[in-house]
Amino acid sequence: MSVDVIDRLRDMAARADRVWIQGSTSYGDLLAETGRMAHALGALGLAKGDRLLVQVEKCPEVLSLYLACLRAGVIFLPVNPGYTVAETQHFLTDAEPALALVEQARVAAVEELGARAMSFVDFLALAAGQGADFPDPPHAPGDLAAILYTSGTTGRSKGVMLSRENLASNAEALVDLWKFTETDVLLHALPVFHTHGLFVATNCALYAGASLVFQRSFQPDAVLADLPKATVMMGVPTFYSRLLADPRLTPELCRGMRLFISGSAPLSPATHAEWRARTGHVILERYGMTETNMITSNPCDGERRAGTVGMPLPGVEVRVTGPDGAVLAPGEAGSIEVRGPNVFGGYWRLPEKTAEEFRPGGWFVTGDLGAFDAEGYLSILGRAKDLVITGGLNVYPAEVEAALDDLPGIAASAVIGVPHPDFGEAVVACVIPAAGAKLDEATIRAALRDRLAAFKIPKRVLVLSEFPRNAMGKVQKADLRRLHAGLFADD
Incomplete structure (x- = not known):
């Protein structure tokens, strides 16, 4: 069984030299802040198993609140702050959160929908007055840690239930595979309402004891200015194409970088090739989804093949099947299925939909089409619906x-x-x-x-x-x- 996220946080906080966010926060500070926030959640009446909806602009405190929820056993439910109040109504109705933390301007509108709401600023003020020592209730690996809603592009958004073990096992596998260490500095420019920025980036840094260069959004000027401070960057393909459009992107600027990682959408082979020519670095592309965390990755050491998403993570099984469910040979295209400790427990309050998406033996049908090559690299050929x-x-x-x-x-x-x-x-x-x-x-x-x-x-x-x-x-x-x-x- 994997080391729980909070146990890892405590390990890092015990070391006075560990920096969480460069220029502002140590791991010790982070542990204290999560304790104060966990107390504040209790003061507001939230208990283990309650849902907390969070719809605020990206800031370091959101990461602290995610960890505070893990400490308190409160289920973290992040929502894109770009959604309108009308769009947010579905999450409020479906998840029935005990509390919604939103920007001050939205409090009244959310309350009109029948939900209990509080401004994030007021919550932070409440937390600031709490004690730092928090007695964490006992937790089990299978306890629900978060509900992340799918984007809803093919219908109504579904709540993906992720356990503490889902998060911990994936973080451990990625830290080992991507060779994260305490000397790494991660440039964090991803949003934190999505699994990529919230779990993959944050948990990799935390499990390694690495530090963050924290940016509130992706802005090419800011990223280019901070690249010399970092050793790793995680991004979506749009990040890389926009940086390539800037003549300031040079091998010298990237001299201190160890690894560029891309995910959340397909990276074109053309972008892969141009990035290598411009910077001397080969982007590492990986594959995952909300329901499974990360599934496959190109190697840190070894060939990173353009147009592929690499091989299954340690402990994760992946197969490609035909319409009859039979496993296909390399080179044959079919449905991608995955099994492992990274796979979610089901869709919130949708047992029938959950049953439809799983095959016997615990295999989750991703909805993606793909094929393995002879060397075991997986290529994504698109969504089945596409x-x-x-x-x-x-x-x-x-x-x-x-x-x-x-x-x-x-x-x-x-x-x-x-x-x-x-x-x-x-x-x-x-x-x-x-x-x-x-x-x-x-x-x-x-x-x-x-x-x-x-x-x-x-x-x-x-x-x-x-x-x-x-x-x-x-x-x-x-x-x-x-x-x-x-x-x-x-x-």
């Missing part, structure tokens, strides 16, 4: 996108299936031009003829200025399909 079936033939969007991204003048691509009167679905490519480039549909289609079979070549290429994306930078293909559903209506 598979395009045209004229009875399967087209995996990732394959077409990789071919498009290799063409000059294309900054980004997204391939979707659109209803077609003859083929059932037609392959359609949406592309964003690189700065200064002028893209021509016929030229792009012609350039793909030597790269792809005829049935995979997009029947239309749409040049767009931007893609609809969620908060983590993932292209929202469902929105693209809705926008262009009538493209072939008159054919």
